[in-house]
Amino acid sequence: MKVLDLFSGLGGFSEAFLRAGDEVVRVENNPLLSEVPNTSIECVRHVRDRLLEFKQSGQPIRNIDVVLASPPCYEFSLAFSAPRAVSERNNEKFEPSMELVEIAIEIIEIVQPRWWVIENVVGSAKYFEKVGLVPHQIMRPYLLYGNFPKFQAGNLPNKADHDSWHGHPLRSNIRAKIPLELSMALRKAIISQKTLFDDYNIA
Numbered sequence: 096m097k098v099l100d101l102f103s104g105l106g107g108f109s110e111a112f113l114r115a116g117d118e119v120v121r122v123e124n125n126p127l128l129s130e131v132p133n134t135s136i137e138c139v140r141h142v143r144d145r146l147l148e149f150k151q152s153g154q155p156i157r158n159i160d161v162v163l164a165s166p167p168c169y170e171f172s173l174a175f176s177a178p179r180a181v182s183e184r185n186n187e188k189f190e191p192s193m194e195l196v197e198i199a200i201e202i203i204e205i206v207q208p209r210w211w212v213i214e215n216v217v218g219s220a221k222y223f224e225k226v227g228l229v230p231h232q233i234m235r236p237y238l239l240y241g242n243f244p245k246f247q248a249g250n251l252p253n254k255a256d257h258d259s260w261h262g263h264p265l266r267s268n269i270r271a272k273i274p275l276e277l278s279m280a281l282r283k284a285i286i287s288q289k290t291l292f293d294d295y296n297i298a
């Protein structure tokens with residue numbers, strides 16, 4: 096399969112696909128993560144703009160089977176020190192930026208993959224609903240939005256379990272890394288559906 100992984104960080108979301116030999120392109124803007132295999136260091140805005148140029152000029156866009164996206168969750172987090180929690184304690188109005196989520200949606204609309212998944216924290220639901228997203232599956236602490244076959248991934252670690260990296264420059268990426276168990280279960284579910292569709296020649 097051909098897989099596009101947006102906001103890829105340490106690559107956890109697409110790791111099972113990469114290990115299985117799928118063609119994976121990861122997009123991440125943090126240069127400290129340039130050594131993560133198959134990672135292109137660039138902003139998703141540039142990816143969106145380039146795809147729009149291709150579309151408007153009539154150039155073909157490569158077929159993508161799966162788009163994965165895990166936009167930064169800091170503004171949506173319910174953690175004590177996160178902006179939302181601080182604002183609520185101070186009785187201040189808080190509206191997170193939805194720009195990166197909207198760009199991910201735009202890329203998905205342009206690419207038209209068979210399957211797509213946007214992952215975020217529990218606190219995202221209230222805001223994602225405003226751009227037309229409701230959770231397709233909740234696997235605490237992971238909310239999964241999109242078009243994909245539901246699956247089971249067993250016991251998944253809590254993101255707070257990775258908090259021993261305090262002060263590390265990649266702490267937020269380590270905390271946000273999607274576990275291999277989730278990636279493997281998602282790929283297995285997609286492969287089973289893909290095989291079914293191919294066997295019966297369903298478009």
